[in-house]
Amino acid sequence: MKTRTADIAVIGGGAAGLTAAARCAAAGKKTLLIERLSRPGGVLQQCIHSGFGIHRFNEELTGPEYAHRVLTQAEEAGAEILLNATVMQIDGTGEVKTLTVYSRDEGVLLIRARAVILAMGCRERCRGNLGIPGERTAGIFNAGLAQKLINEQGLLPGTRAVIAGSGDIGLIMARRLSWCGVKVACVIEIMPYPAGLSRNIAQCLEDFDIPLLLSHTLTGIYGKKRVEYVTIAPLVNGVPDLAQEKKITCDTILFSVGLVPENELSRACGIELDPVTNGPRVDSSLMTNIPGIFSCGNVLHVHDLVDFVSDEADRAADSAVAWAAGERPGEAAITVKAGKNLRYTVPHRAEAGKTNHFYMRASTVMDKAELRVTSPEGRIIFSKKLRYVKPAEMISAAFPCPEESTYTFTLENC
Ligand SMILES: Cc1cc2nc3c(=O)[nH]c(=O)nc-3n(C[C@H](O)[C@H](O)[C@H](O)COP(=O)(O)OP(=O)(O)OC[C@H]3O[C@@H](n4cnc5c(N)ncnc54)[C@H](O)[C@@H]3O)c2cc1C
Incomplete structure (x- = not known):
């Protein structure tokens, strides 16, 4: 069996993996990225609409353009990219981690690295996850699959569609189908508010007069x-x-009913997962409970904006670079909890005495909210006013965390 070595191995070649690989290689670390598909870019490659990179590059790029940018950065920095190669197993015990990889060109490989970055993305929930009654018949797709068929293979899934779920992929597909001459009868959403970004409601439904039926469910197919x-x-x-x-x-029918981080590999190697995000539990260096294994992007928690994916990947990369150089993060002595009106917060543990970055999602829609972080004694450690909050839009905050404690994050009406 062939063995390869690297300072840092990155699993997955989407936005998260490519950004992390570029940063690790630019820091002088021997970096090997492993991607199971024949080309890098991940989900970006099928997203031919614009709207990517507004924060990071100050430009509105398409998905493939964003992928090209970060791929070029990774290649120019000297990261090696191994395509058609699937990581089958991670052995995270010991100082050096071992990945078992099946490569279409080289057979089974063992890759040994000091640090590993998990960037495997996520996959779509499907009809089976929902238990919709009716027939098992042709014409039922996940929205992302339909997007791939149209944008990459030039195939139309049908002529008159109903979209179940108002997540961003469903909204974007409502517009895409309309452009292709497919009549979109309606988008139905089980919640009383849309699951996707406001800009997508306006640009993908309202501009095309597609009805959005909130608090509705499919009762049969x-x-x-x-x-x-x-x-x-x-x-x-x-x-x-x-x-x-x-x-x-x-x-x-297109189902756009949520995404599930791909963590079978993580679970099998003993990484603790958060049952709410379905991603690894991490500290503020984005390290999992297995020392030397870091996580970022959609495999950690589902993101709506690629810019945040890349920012998080930069942080995972900086931590992996420091780890591979023999540095160890400070103890993550702060326990982080999602309280009232919040579904989750990431990371799950933070380091006292420094500025930590947090991402979180609201569990409800609120106009004029205040994000409040409190200690068990009720002391306010941080607060920030927000014009509105909704589950579809991730909230981020970075602030100095003075002391070891439990920090509870809440959203209050104000
Ligand atoms: C339809 C859609 C529309 C979007 N629209 C926008 C938008 O307009 N603007 C915006 O900013 N963001 C948008 N986003 C969000 C953003 O694009 C994604 O969050 C981001 O691209 C995810 O990157 P990732 O690297 O975490 O995951 P992915 O892109 O999913 O990459 C993960 C990669 O890991 C590989 N992989 C998985 N397991 C293994 C393994 N075991 N071995 C090797 N490789 C593996 C996969 O093949 C894949 O290439 C959109 C997302 C979607 C799905």
Whole structure:
């Protein structure tokens, strides 16, 4: 079996992995990125719309343009990129980590590295995760799959579609289908508010007169060889009101009902996962419970903006570079908790006596909120006013954390 060595191994060649690899290599570390597909870029490659890189590059790039930027940075910095190679296993015990990789060109490889960065992205939840009654018939797609078929292979999934879920992929696909001449009958959303970014509601639904039915659910999918119609109903007190059930004729359904970080590898090697984010539990250096293994991007928690993915990847890279050089992070003695109106916070532990960066998501929609971070004694450690908050839009904050304690993050009305 062939063995390769590196200072830092990066698993996954999407925005997170490429950004991290560029930064590690630029810091002079021998960096090897492993990507299972035949080209790097991850999900960016199928996102041909613009809207990427506004914060980071001060430009509105398409997904492939953003991927090209970060790939060029990684290559110019000297990172080695191994394509068609899938990491099958991580042995995180010991100072040097061992990855077992299946490479289409080289067979099974062992890669030994001082530090590992997990950047495996996420995958879509599908109909099976929801338990929608009705037929198993043709014409049912995940929104991301339909995006790939149209944008990369030039294939149209159907002629009249219903989109279940108002996540960003579903919204972007509503516009994409309309541009391709596919009639989008409606987007239905189980929650009383949209799951996607406001700009996507305006640009992808309102501009195309596509109805968004909030607090509605699919009650059935029907058709013999292919979808012929779906039934939908409004939710009343959280239960579908069948008296108001409606039939909508369509030959295609796209599901845009959430993303799940790909952490099978992480779980198998003993990395602790957060049941809310489905990503690793990390400290403020973005290190998991296995020393020397770091995590960033959608595998850590699902992001809506690639700019935040790259910022997080920079931080994971800086930590991995320091680790590979023999430095060790300070003790993460602060326990971080998501309290009222927040679904989660990342990282889960922070270091006292320095500035820590936090990302979090609201669990509800609020106008004029205040993010408050308090100690167990009720002392306010940090606060920040926010014009509005919604689950679709990640909140970020960076502030000095003076002392070891438990910090509870809450969103208050103000
Ligand atoms: C449809 C859609 C539209 C979006 N629109 C916008 C937008 O307009 N603006 C914006 O800023 N952001 C947008 N985003 C968000 C942003 O693009 C993503 O959050 C970001 O690109 C995710 O990067 P990532 O590297 O974490 O994951 P990914 O891009 O998913 O990359 C992960 C990579 O890891 C590889 N991998 C996984 N497991 C293994 C393994 N075991 N071995 C080797 N390789 C592995 C995968 O093949 C993949 O290439 C959008 C996202 C989607 C899905």
